[in-house]
Amino acid sequence: MTAQLLLVQALNGLQFGVLLFLVAAGLTLVFGVMDFINLAHGVQYMLGAYLGASLAAATGSFWLGLLLALPAALACGLALEWLVFRHLYDRDHLAQVLATFGVILFLNEAVKVIWGSAPLQVPIPDALQGGIALMPGLVYPVYRVAILAAGLATAALLWLLVERTRAGALVRAGASNRPMLAAMGVDTGRLFMLVFGCGAMLAGFAGVMAAPILSVDPGMGDTVLILAFVVIVIGGIGSVRGAFVAALLVGVIETLGRSLLPDVMRLFLAPSPARQAGAALGSMLVYIAMALILAVRPRGLFPARAG
Amino acid sequence: MAVGRRGVMGGMAAATLAMPAIRARAQAAGVKIGLVAVLTGPQAALGTQLRDGFLQGLKHTGGKLGGLPAEVLVIDDELRPEVAVTKVRSAIERDRVDFVVGVVFSNILGAIARPVTESETFLISTNAGPSTFAGRGCNPFLFVTSYNNDQVHSVMGQAATDNGYRRVFVLTPNYQAGRDAVAGFRSRFKGEVVDEVYVPLTQLDFSAELAKIAAARPDAIFTFMPGGLGVNLVRQYRQAGLANIPFLSTFTVDEATLPAQQEAALGFYSAAPWAPNMDNPQNRRFVADFEAAHNYVPGSYAAQSYDAALLLDGAIRRTGGKLSDKAAMREALRAAEFQSVRGNFKFGTNHYPVQDFWLCQVARRPDGKFQTETVRKVLSNDVDPWAAECRMR
Structure with a gap:
């Protein structure tokens, strides 16, 4: 393992972390501000990818597809909020989990009925073709740099929105103490809708951005959802800053753990068991890290809720 | 009240007596197939290929298997073993299917193999080919038309x-x-x-x-x-x-x-063991008609299921349509009298195919679609490594 390879792996981890952040940002806001467990957040990521894929195919341009997919994802999110989630805010978490799980099943099958069960193909836009040679024989696709840039830009924009605007102040207040906010005369229903719409759009954005490198298939949201939950729990529920730090952390731990552990294990074990044990431990590492962080800081790295 | 109950009992007794007669008639009239495939969830694309391939085979035999009109019961296993077992059991016990065909994934095959074969129904796996049923676990009621993984x-x-x-x-x-x-x-x-x-x-x-x-x-x-x-x-x-x-x-x-x-x-x-570009009349006909009907390129899932339909057609014809004679049916299946899309096809002692294997490469066809194409034959008449352990009863 050379220093160069280590650097490349760290970059890979950061890029994966940024992608996770795009999904987790919306989830943490919805969970934090509304105290609403939305398992269907991963499905919104999937919807974004499918909308982006078919709009890009229909218009012949990835950029136009992306531009159109965002309002479409927002509309889907608002429709879901209006049809289903709105009626669940005052129910307990179990009811929310059950209902949003139902939404997952429904939408996964609906996507299959509309687009078919075979994965879709989204080509990388021409402007972002090609790559940068990071080490001999390995090209780092320009498109991944674009994901990194888009993620960082989104993080900056969200930070400005949440920390520097009036709407952001209300969101933070909602995450900190919801009944008090309502008592101050703020229309929490509208605030919730706004937050939910933004969350859905962010997830949709992540989906469109991921489509050219990941497989667009029914169920693609399910794997991402679990990692997104890990991210928001580590980061502190409701905190965008926490989600950002935690997403990068999870991305780097995942990637470095997977690539380094088998080699580390070989110091103690025979090659073959070392590889399998290393791989198994590598895939557990994120969850071990989560347990350790929660043991030290039970409410995550940057807790948003008061008291 | 008492009269009523006696009436009901009488009716039930009559129904029970009538049952075998009805069954016998149904069997003489046609053959029923339970087609098991995963049709929902992320892996549904594979199950769809499998289903479409079998139905394409049935179309080429004129909707009949060995001269008997065939009825296909499509069963979605949802890639969940317990669901597959429940649905397949009811297909055997309630719908009285004569054959169970299909299965993309080995874990589903593992789950349904016992209930199907213990009821002395033939199970034709058209994709899953785990080692468990190729060696010591080989089964007189199980045939595999794909390969051992x-x-x-x-x-x-x-x-x-x-x-x-x-x-x-x-x-x-x-x-x-x-x-x-x-x-x-x-x-x-x-x-x-x-x-x-x-x-x-x-x-x-x-x-x-x-x-x-x-x-x-x-x-x-x-x-x-x-x-x-x-x-x-x-x-x-x-x-x-x-x-x-x-x-x-x-x-x-x-x-x-x-x-x-x-x-x-x-x-x-x-x-x-197969690729869409294989040059034999049976395969050319299969690929052309399949694409015309379904508008996508068939994969091995479809091809092996197509072969299964033709295998059943040949076997039932050889027994003269006698579905109840299990020993004769087994012999007929073993004979594998059909024209495979792979060219030559025969079963080994463990009911897994003995066949040629090819190195294939992805190519773009003139019409812009993508498919795998044969590069060269790597193994000829290859017997799977478990066949020697099989003691078929």
Whole structure:
């Protein structure tokens, strides 16, 4: 393992972390501000990818597809909020989990009925073709740099929105103490809708951005959802800053753990068991890290809720 | 009240007496097939291929099997063993199916094998070919029209040896089938495996593994990444500029994943007993008619199911339509009197095929669609490594 390879792996981890952040940002806001467990957040990521894929195919341009997919994802999110989630805010978490799980099943099958069960193909836009040679024989696709840039830009924009605007102040207040906010005369229903719409759009954005490198298939949201939950729990529920730090952390731990552990294990074990044990431990590492962080800081790295 | 109850009892008794007669008539009239495939969830594309392939076969036999009108009961196993068992049981006990055909995944086959074969119903697996039923666990009521999984991986090992690759990098998911793939590949590969890397089944991003491959600079890589995993890997492999390292794979680039991989998979290798471009009359007819009807390129899932329909047609004809004589039916199935899309086809003693295996490569057809095409024959009349352990009763 050379220093160069280590650097490349760290970059890979950061890029994966940024992608996770795009999904987790919306989830943490919805969970934090509304105290609403939305398992269907991963499905919104999937919807974004499918909308982006078919709009890009229909218009012949990835950029136009992306531009159109965002309002479409927002509309889907608002429709879901209006049809289903709105009626669940005052129910307990179990009811929310059950209902949003139902939404997952429904939408996964609906996507299959509309687009078919075979994965879709989204080509990388021409402007972002090609790559940068990071080490001999390995090209780092320009498109991944674009994901990194888009993620960082989104993080900056969200930070400005949440920390520097009036709407952001209300969101933070909602995450900190919801009944008090309502008592101050703020229309929490509208605030919730706004937050939910933004969350859905962010997830949709992540989906469109991921489509050219990941497989667009029914169920693609399910794997991402679990990692997104890990991210928001580590980061502190409701905190965008926490989600950002935690997403990068999870991305780097995942990637470095997977690539380094088998080699580390070989110091103690025979090659073959070392590889399998290393791989198994590598895939557990994120969850071990989560347990350790929660043991030290039970409410995550940057807790948003008061008291 | 008492009269009423007696009336009901009488009716029931009459119904019970009438039952065998009805069954006998139903059997004489036709043949019922339970077709089991995963039709919902992320892997539904494979089940759809399997179903469409069998129904295409039935279309070519005129909707009849061995002269008997055939009725197909399509069963969605949902890729959940307990669901598959419940649905298949009721197909056998309530609907009285004469054959159970299908199954994409080995774990589903493992779950339904006992209930089906213990009821003395023939089970024809058209895709799943686990080692468990090829060796000591071979079963007189189970036939497999695909292959034993280990064979396919070993074909790639042989191909790598034949190509003179000395250093190969191996990448598979970390579960039983992934480890079997590595063992199968190693069984015929004479060179050095530079590194074995195992990834979780839920892996999304392969950048860490791709960096390792670039650093190791192998002569070729061998991988087994079914479904969406393969779509992600193939695309990212191409994007990382690694495509100059030969990509040897099993169940990673096929007609089910190629619509999503497209040119990213061009030139990548796979191993199979069949490919859509095989040049024999039966196959040309199958591929042309299948594409006309379904508007996609058939994969091995469809081809092996098509063969199963023709196998049943030949076997039922040989027994003269006598579905109740199980011993005669078994002999007829063993004879495998049908024209396979693979050219030659015969069963070994364990009811798994003895067949040729090919090195295949992804190519773009003149009409712009992608398919795997045969490069060269790697193994001839290959018998799976478990057949010797089978003591068929």
